[in-house]
Amino acid sequence: MSLVQALCLNCTLKRSPEESNTQSLAAVVMDALAGEGVDTETIRLVDHTIEPGVVSEGVTDSDEWPAIRERIVAAEILVVATPTWLGQISSVAKRALERMDAFLSETRDDDETPIAYSRVAGVVVTGNEDGAHHCISEISGGLIDIGYTVPGQAWTYWNKGPGPGDEEWLTTKERDWSIKTGQAAASNLLAVARALTAHPIPAPPG
Amino acid sequence: MSLVQALCLNCTLKRSPEESNTQSLAAVVMDALAGEGVDTETIRLVDHTIEPGVVSEGVTDSDEWPAIRERIVAAEILVVATPTWLGQISSVAKRALERMDAFLSETRDDDETPIAYSRVAGVVVTGNEDGAHHCISEISGGLIDIGYTVPGQAWTYWNKGPGPGDEEWLTTKERDWSIKTGQAAASNLLAVARALTAHPIPAPPG
Amino acid sequence: MSLVQALCLNCTLKRSPEESNTQSLAAVVMDALAGEGVDTETIRLVDHTIEPGVVSEGVTDSDEWPAIRERIVAAEILVVATPTWLGQISSVAKRALERMDAFLSETRDDDETPIAYSRVAGVVVTGNEDGAHHCISEISGGLIDIGYTVPGQAWTYWNKGPGPGDEEWLTTKERDWSIKTGQAAASNLLAVARALTAHPIPAPPG
Amino acid sequence: MSLVQALCLNCTLKRSPEESNTQSLAAVVMDALAGEGVDTETIRLVDHTIEPGVVSEGVTDSDEWPAIRERIVAAEILVVATPTWLGQISSVAKRALERMDAFLSETRDDDETPIAYSRVAGVVVTGNEDGAHHCISEISGGLIDIGYTVPGQAWTYWNKGPGPGDEEWLTTKERDWSIKTGQAAASNLLAVARALTAHPIPAPPG
Numbered sequence: 001m002s003l004v005q006a007l008c009l010n011c012t013l014k015r016s017p018e019e020s021n022t023q024s025l026a027a028v029v030m031d032a033l034a035g036e037g038v039d040t041e042t043i044r045l046v047d048h049t050i051e052p053g054v055v056s057e058g059v060t061d062s063d064e065w066p067a068i069r070e071r072i073v074a075a076e077i078l079v080v081a082t083p084t085w086l087g088q089i090s091s092v093a094k095r096a097l098e099r100m101d102a103f104l105s106e107t108r109d110d111d112e113t114p115i116a117y118s119r120v121a122g123v124v125v126t127g128n129e130d131g132a133h134h135c136i137s138e139i140s141g142g143l144i145d146i147g148y149t150v151p152g153q154a155w156t157y158w159n160k161g162p163g164p165g166d167e168e169w170l171t172t173k174e175r176d177w178s179i180k181t182g183q184a185a186a187s188n189l190l191a192v193a194r195a196l197t198a199h200p201i202p203a204p205p206g
Numbered sequence: 207m208s209l210v211q212a213l214c215l216n217c218t219l220k221r222s223p224e225e226s227n228t229q230s231l232a233a234v235v236m237d238a239l240a241g242e243g244v245d246t247e248t249i250r251l252v253d254h255t256i257e258p259g260v261v262s263e264g265v266t267d268s269d270e271w272p273a274i275r276e277r278i279v280a281a282e283i284l285v286v287a288t289p290t291w292l293g294q295i296s297s298v299a300k301r302a303l304e305r306m307d308a309f310l311s312e313t314r315d316d317d318e319t320p321i322a323y324s325r326v327a328g329v330v331v332t333g334n335e336d337g338a339h340h341c342i343s344e345i346s347g348g349l350i351d352i353g354y355t356v357p358g359q360a361w362t363y364w365n366k367g368p369g370p371g372d373e374e375w376l377t378t379k380e381r382d383w384s385i386k387t388g389q390a391a392a393s394n395l396l397a398v399a400r401a402l403t404a405h406p407i408p409a410p411p412g
Numbered sequence: 413m414s415l416v417q418a419l420c421l422n423c424t425l426k427r428s429p430e431e432s433n434t435q436s437l438a439a440v441v442m443d444a445l446a447g448e449g450v451d452t453e454t455i456r457l458v459d460h461t462i463e464p465g466v467v468s469e470g471v472t473d474s475d476e477w478p479a480i481r482e483r484i485v486a487a488e489i490l491v492v493a494t495p496t497w498l499g500q501i502s503s504v505a506k507r508a509l510e511r512m513d514a515f516l517s518e519t520r521d522d523d524e525t526p527i528a529y530s531r532v533a534g535v536v537v538t539g540n541e542d543g544a545h546h547c548i549s550e551i552s553g554g555l556i557d558i559g560y561t562v563p564g565q566a567w568t569y570w571n572k573g574p575g576p577g578d579e580e581w582l583t584t585k586e587r588d589w590s591i592k593t594g595q596a597a598a599s600n601l602l603a604v605a606r607a608l609t610a611h612p613i614p615a616p617p618g
Numbered sequence: 619m620s621l622v623q624a625l626c627l628n629c630t631l632k633r634s635p636e637e638s639n640t641q642s643l644a645a646v647v648m649d650a651l652a653g654e655g656v657d658t659e660t661i662r663l664v665d666h667t668i669e670p671g672v673v674s675e676g677v678t679d680s681d682e683w684p685a686i687r688e689r690i691v692a693a694e695i696l697v698v699a700t701p702t703w704l705g706q707i708s709s710v711a712k713r714a715l716e717r718m719d720a721f722l723s724e725t726r727d728d729d730e731t732p733i734a735y736s737r738v739a740g741v742v743v744t745g746n747e748d749g750a751h752h753c754i755s756e757i758s759g760g761l762i763d764i765g766y767t768v769p770g771q772a773w774t775y776w777n778k779g780p781g782p783g784d785e786e787w788l789t790t791k792e793r794d795w796s797i798k799t800g801q802a803a804a805s806n807l808l809a810v811a812r813a814l815t816a817h818p819i820p821a822p823p824g
Binding site for chain 4: 548552555556563566592596603607612614
């Protein structure tokens with residue numbers, strides 16, 4: 001039985017090596033998957049050049065999307081992790097979804113099955129302020145549109161509650177619920193990924 | 207092997223026997239499921255008294271939610287079909303989601319598995335005007351929150367395009383794409399329902 | 413100079429006389445308006461029968477919408493206050509917006525000006541959990557669609573932060589930011605209402 | 619009386635000199651404003667380097683945001699024009715909103731008034747497919763959050779209706795409603811901008 005691959009797109013606005021709250025909470029999900037024998041990888045998208053566009057091929061010579069897309073297509077499990085700004089997903093997350101719009105017309109080499117069918121996706125959200133549920137709906141909605149299956153409760157989040165303040169995921173003491181929920185997300189992602197590996201979604205009729 | 211059950215909640219604002227555009231497009235999905243041997247049922251919610259609230263039990267003597275909830279819980283496949291008003295889901299769809307908020311703390315009798323786990327859900331949207339993608343994201347987001355799995359491309363929609371006009375789903379001649387997409391939605395819902403029946407999502411860890 | 417009228421639609425799911433968190437936070441805004449000499453009124457919608465539909469006239473004999481609509485149309489300032497369920501607005505708020513869809517084709521008696529022009533609207537959100545920013549966007553988006561003007565920062569909210577727990581607006585000790593933000597919302601609503609009373613938005617060209 | 623300034627941020631993904639549907643529909647609004655004596659300017663953001671981040675100052679040496687931000691701050695009227703991908707706003711629009719998050723803590727030099735107070739904003743959306751209402755709510759919600767006032771019906775949009783096809787704004791024959799609605803948006807933006815110039819929103823209390 002081939003190894004299950006899981007890929008996390010960390011959509012923080014902070015370039016390496018700056019510490020990323022989003023990376024840290026996403027690691028809860030990815031570590032739980034690794035603990036179940038899944039082969040995991042995380043890409044911090046902001047460290048790479050990803051041009052605006054809705055195509056899979058490179059838009060410019062420096063466009064790194066084609067190589068990142070290869071990793072996405074290879075992974076049975078995709079985790080999109082985003083910070084929250086103005087209650088919405090980051091522009092980095094939006095950029096990745098936008099490029100994945102091309103999946104709408106891409107099928108597997110061997111048949112007419114859309115490229116994202118039988119792949120599963122989950123969402124991780126961190127924020128200083130409120131917005132996580134909406135980020136989860138937006139990312140899930142976009143990924144369902146192009147063919148990903150989103151398992152029940154395949155998400156976790158943390159934010160500080162209303163108003164300004166310095167507290168972040170990396171400094172808070174209130175971590176238990178977000179960690180437990182992230183571990184459940186990993187369990188649900190893996191269960192559905194395995195179910196769909198055993199019983200793949202066929203090409204649509206007609 | 208027991209029969210797969212599929213339930214459609216038609217969230218039109220129009221009471222029976224008035225013709226419902228939403229019912230008609232939802233029937234494309236339900237008929238395709240029935241054609242595959244699925245036991246299908248559709249409830250037009252506006253014909254029933256459903257009180258505001260977030261509990262499973264009846265809120266008043268006339269509250270019909272408990273009986274409707276029984277049908278929801280029995281179905282492996284749930285289809286939420288809504289019209290679009292102001293670019294958003296109907297208040298009838300919102301009312302149903304709100305009552306289903308109670309699922310967050312409900313588990314199956316025999317173990318700690320949340321009641322919506324291994325159930326799949328899809329979305330059908332009709333509208334005079336634009337708004338379908340958002341309705342799909344809102345309903346999918348709400349159902350993922352409480353534990354439903356949303357298969358890739360488990361939706362279809364129709365609307366007229368920008369601006370006012372009398373054209374509706376029941377009178378348009380541009381039906382082919384919405385019908386084909388609805389049949390694909392049925393295929394994807396059934397494939398994932400069967401995969402999760404064979405390999406159910408276990409209770410979350412911890 | 414005639415008195416400015418402000419109306420709050422409290423869209424809690426709880427019937428009177430049960431205490432409403434949403435009512436309590438909305439009162440911060442309404443009390444600040446009253447303190448500036450505005451004539452304020454709050455309607456708890458769930459105490460009234462409001463039928464599904466998108467028309468201004470009564471749908472059934474018991475439909476109380478026409479009387480409520482009169483109060484809405486008379487008010488220069490509208491505040492929609494909603495609890496958060498599944499990260500979204502309540503079905504009671506959705507019902508009110510849905511009935512207000514009729515405003516799209518209603519003009520003032522004396523000219524072609526849409527009925528909501530030069531009226532301003534704000535939003536108050538309470539919740540056990542995350543979702544306020546999205547509720548503000550949904551309600552603002554719906555009201556802008558039908559012609560209301562939404563002043564900058566004409567909102568306030570409170571929620572508990574991530575995960576379960578008993579804390580509510582009425583029991584929390586962390587109230588300062590939500591109160592101060594609500595008082596700013598009142599100030600902004602009144603400033604724009606007065607500006608638009610002095611300089612009304614004319615009927616659209618053509 | 620000083621000239622009113624209006625700035626359009628064209629958030630298309632297409633670099634100059636490629637034709638932009640979004641630019642063309644936005645021009646309806648901007649031309650109508652120019653016809654009323656407003657000083658108008660349009661920036662195609664994708665032609666400029668705008669780094670990810672939530673600060674007003676330049677993030678890198680090549681970051682052109684500070685100069686663009688100067689134009690935004692100088693304009694009484696802001697129009698955000700976006701294409702629709704996956705039913706959502708473009709990553710270019712999201713990037714601009716994200717940088718404008720810094721406005722939350724910026725005030726005018728002469729007092730404590732938030733920098734976006736008494737500024738008005740509108741939205742233009744084009745798309746091959748459905749999603750405009752949601753794009754309007756997301757952009758409006760983000761801008762209201764930071765202090766912009768959004769006038770009633772300060773938007774226009776066009777999309778093709780459901781399903782695939784080659785038709786775009788630049789090739790369609792069904793333009794009348796979107797043009798008329800765009801001209802109304804210009805009228806409403808200018809009316810509220812003038813009202814708020816005459817009666818500015820004061821700094822919030824406290």
